[in-house]
Amino acid sequence: MSVEPDSTQAEGAQTGETESVQTGETESAQAGKGKDDKGKGSRKGSLRETLFLLVSGVVVALLLQAFVFQSFYIPSESMENTLLKDDRVVINKLHGQVERGDVVVFKGWGDGKDTIKRVIAIGGDTVKCCDAQDRITVNGVPLDEKIYIHPDDLPSGDEFEKVIPQGRLWVMGDHRSASYDSRGHEEQEGDGTIAEDDVIGRAVAIYWPFSRATLLTTPDTFARKFPGDD
DSSP: OOHHHHHHHHHHHHHHHHHHHHHHHHHHHHHHHHHHHHHHHHHHHHHHHHHHHHHHHHHHHHHHHHHTEEEEEOOSSTTTTTSOTTOEEEEESOOOSOOTTOEEEEEOTTTOOEEEEEEEEETTOEEEEOOTTSOOEETTEEOOOTTTSOTTOOSOSSOEEEEOOTTEEEEEOSSGGGOOSGGGOTTSTTTTOEEGGGEEEEEEEEEESGGGOEEOOOOGGGSSOOTTOO
C-alpha cells in the first residue's frame, strides 16, 4: 500500500521534471523565434523603405521633367559661339515672362519642331537693322552684341525694321550668317515673329560636355530699361 503513493509521487516528480524541461525548451524556442521574426520584419521594413524612396525619386524626377526642367541638345551651328553643336542644355519651363536677351526653346515656324534662338525684341518693340555703326536697335537703342554673336558675323546681313505685335517675339540665332530665324520667316504669320505661347522654356545652363558646363545669363546690353518699358 505504501508503494503506490511513493510510486505516484515518483511519477509525479518525474512528470514534473519532464514538463519543466519541456517548458524550458519551448520558452527558449519562442524567444529565438521572436528574434528571427523581428530580424525578418526589420529587413522587410528596410526593403519597403528603400523601394518607396526609389519610386518617390523616380516620380519626382518625372514631374520635374514634365513641368519644370527639360533637357535639349543643340542640332546645328545657329547659336555659335554661345551654344555649340551637340551641346546639351537645361531649360526652365516655369520661366515666367520672356524677356529680351533670353535664349528660348520654342515650337518652330510652320512645322512645330523644337527650335532654340535668342529673343531680341518683345511685343511693342520696334527692332531695326541697322544703324550707322551696323548695330541692331531696339526702340532706337543700339545693342552691343559683340559678347554673344559669332565673331565672324555682323549683326545682320539683311536690313529690316519691324514693330513687334503684342504677345509675340523677334528671335535671332547668335551665328547670324548660319541662322534661319525671324528674318527668314517674314512671309509667315506675325511677319517673322513667334508667339509667346509657343515658348517651351528658357535655357538656363549648358550641362554637357562637362568642360563647357556653365549658366546662361542675360547679356548686359539687355539688362536695362528701353524706351517704352514700364
